[in-house]
Amino acid sequence: MPSPSSADLPDWAQVRALFDQLAALPPAEREAALAASGASAALQQEVRSLLVHADAARTATGGGGFLATPAAATQAPADADRNGQRLGAWRIDGLLGRGGMGEVWSAQRDDGAFDGRAAIKVLRAGMDSQRVLERFALEQRALARLNHPHIAHLLDAGRTADGLPYIVMEAVTGRPIDAACAGLPVAQRLALFLQLADAVAHAHRALLVHRDLKPSNVLVTGDGQVKLLDFGIAKALDPLEGSDGHATVAGERPFTPHYASPEQVRGEPVGTATDIYSLGVLLYLMLTGQRPTGRSASSAAEAARCVLEETPLRPSALTGESTGPGLAVDPQWLATRRTLEGDLDNVLLKALDKSPAGRYASVDAFAADLRAYLDGFPVSARAAGWAYRARKFVGRNRLGVGLATLALVAVVGGGALATWQAVVAQQQRDLAERRFDEVRRFARTMLFEVDTALRDGPTAGREKLVATTLQYLDRLSAERLTDADLLRDVAEAYERVGDIQGNTMQANLGRPEDARRSFDKALALRESLAKLAPDDLKNVQGLFTIQERLGDQTRAAGDLPAAARHYGEALRHATTLARARPDDLKLQLRRIEAARYRASVDYWPFNRSLGRYAEARAQIEQLVADYTTLLARHSAAPEVLEHGGGLLNQRSDFQRVAGDYPASLATQRQSHALATQLLAQQPDNPRWQRWLYLAEGRLADALLETGDTAAGVALWQQSIARREQVAQADPSNERAQRNLANGYGPLAEQLFTLGRHAEALAWYQRENQLLRDLRARHPQVKALVGRLNESDRDLARQHLLAGRPAEALALQRELDARRADALAQPPADAEAAKYALVRAQVLLGAGGVAADQRARLLADARAGLALLEAAADQEPFNALLAREAGLAAWTLGDSLRRGDAAAGAALQQRGLERLRALQTAGHLPRTVVWPAL
Known part of the structure; x- marks a missing residue:
């Protein structure tokens, strides 16, 4: 239905006169009197709406109404x-x-x-x-x-x-957002509002409009987190809130007049623009302590009239006289009123435009203007002319661009030159001219050379961007920088360049060493800034980020001592931030995450580490205790639930290393409960679906390891069913398809260790076929090559155990051809050792191996076994490595018995002794079903 134009709207003098007449009548007589008035249909609609508001306000003061109707009192059971x-x-x-x-x-x-x-x-x-x-x-x-x-x-x-x-x-405990703002600086009020704006924008993206945004529906918790109350429930439970125009109108379109948009008051259809208007009212209230309209309204009807008739004053123009009787202006706002002048005035008036078309097109656009204001950029809510944009640019770059601008003025005007020379020392003038030259050269390069490179492809463009930016930054940082803002800007620029060059956590140009050099430069600048401003928490955050990046880079390069040092520094900075703001949930989680990273360098069961098992396990146990305390306070926050899954999985890995499978099972039950709670909050969220099926797989393994075979296999099948559902919903999603394969393989491996070879073969075949299809469709994904190699290895072994030697031999030869380069060298790591052992098992078991090939085959297998046994001996506490070494020795011995019975029997005995020792200590999982045990 189209919105009426201003020409179609009734005259408000007529509306008010007719309303006053009808409001004096008993409610039962009003409709007839309204019909007999001869008023136009539009005028009748306006008056009828105002009468509803007036009745709602009387109800709120105890005059009866929705909550006290006879139907509610007599018809409903107690x-x-x-x-x-x-x-x-x-x-x-x-x-x-x-x-x-x-x-x-x-x-x-x-x-x-x-x-x-x-x-x-x-x-x-x-x-x-x-x-x-x-x-x-x-x-x-x-x-x-x-x-x-x-x-x-x-x-x-x-x-x-x-x-x-x-x-x-x-459960949300907090204060209404307007009350929480009292006494805060403008920037902190805007930060709270931006949390709310993000929440409303999220709802809009989910095709939901709140329609009743007001302070009582927006609470700020004790740790500064904004919480928007549930959509629909607050209105249903609390239709009337007070007698000063805060009443929520009952009916099909509930709203609160003081915070309603003009189209809501007129009874027109509502959309996202309605929420944008209400957000504008809330921000006006948060910044000034006053509503933009109806500041003196004493009823819902009057408040609704003011929404339509009054033009909001510019916030910076409000005075004590303009706020209405008995309404005090926020004293903090009075002290900083000039802050609102200009940009914030314009932003608010744009959000409060009477016409939906005149407001921001989206909540994101509204929030973008506020973020631009906070960062010193131009806002869209005013005509952004050249002079205005220039002022904003200079304000953001006071030292570099500001001095360069003075240099430009000096070149253009002789009089300006004389004034400048009189004020600025020769050294400063030289610096300004150099800066201006750099800015001009950098701008020309960006406009022409990088633009041309981008036309040649994104990689060429990024390479040119990196080279040009580094030249500029290196010249700039060669000077003695003492301006805090400039130090921060240059450090951030080096960080961004490093990300593009080779940040291992994102797409990059594949130059990790160059990235590390850029990160080192950023770190040096941030450390200089820390000396100038040791209490600058924003720089502490920057130090945390750059130390974490350097930890990632050095770990990927295999420099574990350096990684431990950088992760340790990141943890120190994260701890500083968490202690400075104990109620900030994100900072508390960041500290826990930083500590997890540091512990994983000390010891990580399935990756390279420094071997400090005891230290790492003690740290993880402490982090679990810290996390449990945090979870008790924020039991429903998704970010808390998500962080817990990774931490608990890490704890479970340590428990499995110790051979404590019952404890691992208990931990996996907790992790599974978190994942289940996450998905219950948003059942259609693919991320939480993935989180749950991964948790199901881990819990299924834990059940199998403690002997609950039926429950473990059933849960694995349930996990796979979820993976199949996600993969079928998006067949082009390579990651979802790979996650499905990652379900088939582990279930097959568990069935193999249980001795259920026919079932294991079926699941290995499904995994192998899916990976082959994926490899054909996504040849650029290098990770698929390694996964297919592992799958071929396991499937070849399973063919042999299932009595299909021809199929095993054919698959092994295909795998050998793919891995020809690796086969030229003896196994040098655990993965190569596993390939050598399975290769010997398959080729010897299938028969037809020449004598010279048999000798080389056994030599590689023995070398692989020696690697696994050495790793187990180096970590006597590691039940997982001991089990792997024991099974490898038993398997190789079984293969040797066909040609050298004595040597084979000796190897099998060696493997059995290691496995029996685990069994005696209670550290052998129940999935290992071995006849000799």
């Missing part, structure tokens, strides 16, 4: 006392509130997996009509689509024992 009831994993321990449609109860998680609190909305008895049930279900589906750290999360849903639906929400 509400059950749910204290002590258990709903799913939650036990109710108190009533938080009661509204016309439902009740909200506080609850404690009570399933033994984790501690946590929640708020549970239960539909009231007697309200379970088909329409209400559909609305309740719609709210649940809407909430399930939202997964954002600043939106209260849906945790669970179900029905009570008496058949009423309920929704479990994250």
Whole structure:
């Protein structure tokens, strides 16, 4: 339906006169009087809407209405006392509130997996009509689509024992966002608002419009996190909030007049522009302590009229006289009023435009202007002429560009030159001219040479960009830099260049050594800045980031001592940040993550490390304790749940190394519970789907290792079913297809160790065929080559064990041809050792090996076994390495017995002794089913 133009809208003098007449009548007589008034249809619609607002306001002050109607009082059964009831994993321990449609109860998680609190909305008895049930279900589906750290999360849903639906929400304790802003600097208020804007933008991307944004629906927690309350539930539970125009209008389009958009007040269809207007009202309130319209309104009707009639004042123009009687202006705002002048005035007035078309096109665009303001860039809410853009550019680059601009002025005007020379010393003038030359040369290069290179392809363009930028930065950093802002800018530029050159965590140009040099330069600059401003937390954050990058680079290069040093420094900086802001959830998680990285260099069961097992395990146990405390305070936050999965998996790996499989199982149950909770918040989220099926695979392994074979195999099959569902939904997604193959192979390996060779063969074949298809479709993915080699190796072995020597021999020869270069050398690492052992098993077992080939085959296999046994002997605490060495010796001995019975028997005995020692200590998993044991 098109919105009416201003020419179609009724005159407000007529609206007010007719409203005053009808408001004096009993409600039952108003409709007839309105029809008899002879007013136009548009005028009647406006008056009818205002009468609804007025009735809502009277209801809020105790005059009856929705919450106190006879239907609610006499037709609905009495509400059950749910204290002590258990709903799913939650036990109710108190009533938080009661509204016309439902009740909200506080609850404690009570399933033994984790501690946590929640708020549970239960539909009231007697309200379970088909329409209400559909609305309740719609709210649940809407909430399930939202997964954002600043939106209260849906945790669970179900029905009570008496058949009423309920929704479990994250428990949020905090203050309304306007109250939380009192006394804060403008930048901190904007930072809070940007959290809210991100949440609303997320909802819009999920095709949801909030329609009732107001301070009571936006809380700020004690650790400074904004939480937007659930979509729909707050309106259903609390339709009336007060008598000063805050009443939420009941009906099909609920809203709060003071925060409603003009189109809402007129009863027109609403869209994302409605939320943008309400965000503008909230920001105005957050920055000034006042609403943009209706500051003196004493009723919902008057507030709604003001939304349509009043033009908001520029925030910077507000005075004590303009705020209305009895309304105090925020004293912090009065002290910094000039901050709002200009950009923030324009941003707010654009968001508050009466016409939806005149507002920002999206919440992201609104937020982008605020971020531009904070960073000193031009905003779109004003005509960005050349002079305005120049002022912003100079403001961001006070030293470099500012002095260069003075140099340009000096060249252009002789009078300016004389003034400049009189004020600036010769050394500063020379520096300014050099800076201006650099800026001009850099600008010309970017405009012409890099643009031309980009036309030749993205790689050539990036190479040119890196070369040009490094020349500029190296000349700049060769000077003695003492300006803090310039030091920070140059450091950040070196970091970006290093990322492009060879950051191992993202797409890059494949030049890791050059990247490390750039990162080293960035680190030196940040350390200089730390001497100038030791308490600058923003620079501490930069030091953390660059040390972590250097840790990644040195670890990838195999320099483990350097990696430990850099990760240790990153942890030190992360700890400083976490202690400075103990209520900042992200900083607490970052510290835990930094400590995990540092511990993984000390010891990592499945990768190269410094071998400091005891130190690393103690650190991981401490981190689990820290994380458990954090989880108890933020039991529903997705970022907390996600961090826990990786940490608990790392702990489980240490437990498996120690041969403590029951403890590993308990840890994997916890990790699986976190993944399940994540997916319950947003069932269609591919990331959380992946997280859950990976957790299912790990838990399935733990079940098998403790002897619960049936449950373990069943859970592996469930994990694979999830992977298949994701892979089928997007056949072109190579990663999803590879994850599916990564499910087939481990299940086959477990079945192999259990001696169930026919089943193992079937799963190995499925894995192998999928990897071959993927390799054909994605030849550029190098990781697929290694995975296919592993699959061919395992499948060849399984063909042999299943009594299919011809198939085993054919596949092994194909694999040998692919790995010809590697076969020319004796095995030098664990992976090569495994290939040599399986190759000997297959070729000797299939027969037809010439004598000279047999000797070389056995020599490589013995060398491989020696590598595995040496690794096990170096780590006597490592049950996994001991098991691998024992099984390898037994398998090679079995192959040798066909030509040298005595040597084969001796090897088998050696392997069995190692396995029996594990079994005696209780460190042998139940998946190892060996006849001789």
